[in-house]
Amino acid sequence: MKDTTTIFGIRAVIEAIQNNETIDKIFVQKGLSGQLFQELQQKTKSGEYNISYVPVEKLNRLVKGNHQGVVAKISPVQFADLASEVEKALQQETAPLFLLLDQVDDVRNFGAIIRTAECCGVNAIIIQKKGGAPVTADTVKTSAGAIFKIPLIKVDHIKDAIFYMQGSGIKVVAATEKTDKLLYSVDFKEPTAMVMGNEGKGISESVLKLVDDKAKLPMQGSIGSLNVSVACGAFLYEVMRQRLD
Template structure:
């Protein structure tokens, strides 16, 4: 994966030019209530829904940059994203038991980075995230991943459901890591083409996604606390896959 410098750009015209130059923009912050011809032009450029846009108070923008941001700040991703179709096709052509990881709106950039690091160690072929609602790829993500982010393909999709449909159409079984089941991961068969779904730190996997998966599995919880940190849970699941496949 191509490594690029983590960059924050600001100013409406600068962000418009970045879009026109096909920069990999991870997130755009727009001041609430902003109006004018240039902001209308920016809204037209981002109307496709391809961009992750948050409308925020001016105080948020002032914390992100020091300077005349004109109400618009954007973060350019330090990595280039891969194509779902191309990556799945390429992986299936060389691997009879591929392993994909689908992240349903992981919020915390450090959790995201830790998951990427573990995924690379466990031989995950690609990580799929939604274009909107998930943690952005930041310098903290890169640091926490210990460089693994540049060694494993990252894919953005409009919705995790899109990736699930594509996986299933490609004969890849989709398994959700969720407490909403009686099946333990230790009794789940991972010796086949697999896509593992991990959910949000607080809400878990959304119900609409859970309805689509082929199987569900959970970790046994022996203590009084009801859940693990998502990066820890992800590590437990991935290493059970590794154990079964060794």
């Protein structure tokens, strides 16, 4: 496996796209123009690329050199296919367990979640192409290598994965404080896909409307919520507890 690679310069990013590199994120300087940039726009117009338009100061912090207004992160991992991973999980003796991340955008939280998910036997982690944390060196380090042992899947929207899970007989459960139901009341012994939300906003309302069940952790302190990676660990270990009984 290669380390996370940062490339910069419009031509270099175009060539990476043409060579089918797994590009995790592209940073573009706000207001950028020119013929070569137009060529890059043509290459990325399919919408499958995670593009952020940022001030030039951001690009200057990312790289030292003539970035020409464009910097890209090449992922150290290849992303898996949703249908293939669901089919594979359904063929196993144990009930499938998937993790859906609704725009978790902190790379260290992402890495910690991957590490816990691998320890808990999660079949695959599903993220959105846009809005979530990129796979960076910090993600790899925080995951303690687990990122290379568990399939990662990118979808256009978490809703796509929810519909596919439900159509495959997998119950989708949202981890959210917007419910009175504690996670201990949910039956996790059946095929399950757990949804975890953004660090600040939680799970989006449009996603909450689609799930089969909602559950929360009991809280006694004055702080209203846990770090998302910690909450994810609590939920996943409740799944393990039920399945080991």
